Amino acid sequence: MxxxxxxxxxxxxxxxxxxxxxxxxxxxxxxxxxxxxxxxxxxxxxxxxxxxxxxxxxxxxxxxxxxxxxxxxxxxxxxKIYITTKQVAFFPIVNFLFLIAQLPKLQYNKNLGMTCRKPADAIDWPPLVLGLLTLLKQFHSRYTEQFLGLIGQFIRSSMEQSTSHWRVTSIFCLGCSQKIPEMPADVVGALMFLEDYVHFTKLPRRVVEAHVPNFIFDEFRTIL
Incomplete structure (x- = not known):
């Protein structure tokens, strides 16, 4: 932070x-x-x-x-690269787990963006994104690629699990009027992170679209 x-x-x-x-x-x-x-x-x-x-x-x-x-x-x-670093085992995984651990403490607000669910948590979203971005920048670019790949896998798995749950529920409740479930909050947070990451690094969006289907990026803001 x-x-x-x-x-x-x-x-x-x-x-x-x-x-x-x-x-x-x-x-x-x-x-x-x-x-x-x-x-x-x-x-x-x-x-x-x-x-x-x-x-x-x-x-x-x-x-x-x-x-x-x-x-x-x-x-x-x-x-900017501020320090010279060496290879660190499991570095992308540690950063990924750190990010995923913070997402349940955050929620999306249409007016304020990503905010804390509880004031006691005191997590500031921009420093969180920029801190991880800067930390990864000090290491080889393959670490960043692996980190983004893990986030993409998390998003795809969470979306698949949410969709599968809705399909099973629909089978056992054919007569019920149901809505398609909203996108999980953790997935929204992960997508917001990727969107901000692309914005701050000025990278083309295809960098993250290699890990997350582009239609998810196109649709996730419309359903918030």
């Missing part, structure tokens, strides 16, 4: 710096943006074709431009 709160503060500071830079020196801000885009394009082109030029490790250009970008607020704290 504290990591998520720090990331929110870093984002607010970066936004304020970027606004001030564009207001006080729009030419400097534009030059930094263009220079950054040019370097990133060269690096991407180099990885596609190693024969193309790319700044070497001993070149101080990348370090110097990074300092300027951070001072001007032209960076995303959520995408």
């Amino acid at each position: 504290k990591v998520g709160q720090m990331q929110i503060l870093r984002q607010q500071i970066a936004n304020e710096l970027n606004y001030s830079c564009k207001f006080d020196s729009k030419h400097l801000a534009a030059a930094l943006d263009n220079f950054n885009e040019a370097i990133l394009s060269d690096i991407k082109a180099h990885y596609k074709d190693p024969s193309l030029p790319c700044p070497k490790e001993d070149n101080t250009l990348l370090y110097e431009i990074t300092a300027y970008l951070e001072a001007a607020g032209t960076h995303n704290p959520l995408n």
Whole structure:
């Protein structure tokens, strides 16, 4: 939670710096943006074709431009790697279990988003999402892929169980007027997490649609 709160503060500071830079020196801000885009394009082109030029490790250009970008607020704290980490056994599973343990304490509110069921729990949703996002960012990307895969499996299993229960109930109560059951609250929380994860990381939605059918994402907000 504290990591998520720090990331929110870093984002607010970066936004304020970027606004001030564009207001006080729009030419400097534009030059930094263009220079950054040019370097990133060269690096991407180099990885596609190693024969193309790319700044070497001993070149101080990348370090110097990074300092300027951070001072001007032209960076995303959520995408930054802060520490060097080693492989940790069962790391995605531990993070998944931690998230699933928090979902029963939360509920969706149309006006406020994800809120606590009980005030005593004191779980703040944005720091929770950003904290897990930042933590996973410090490790190999395969950990994030495994983590998202576990959430997708949880959503699919919960939806299948809920649908199967409704079908069995309908068989034994053919004369009853029944509604299709609402989406389980834990599934809503898991889908909200994936939606916010995509939003904050600025990743395409197909990243999570590889684990959760896209029609569930299209429909889950309409039935809330």
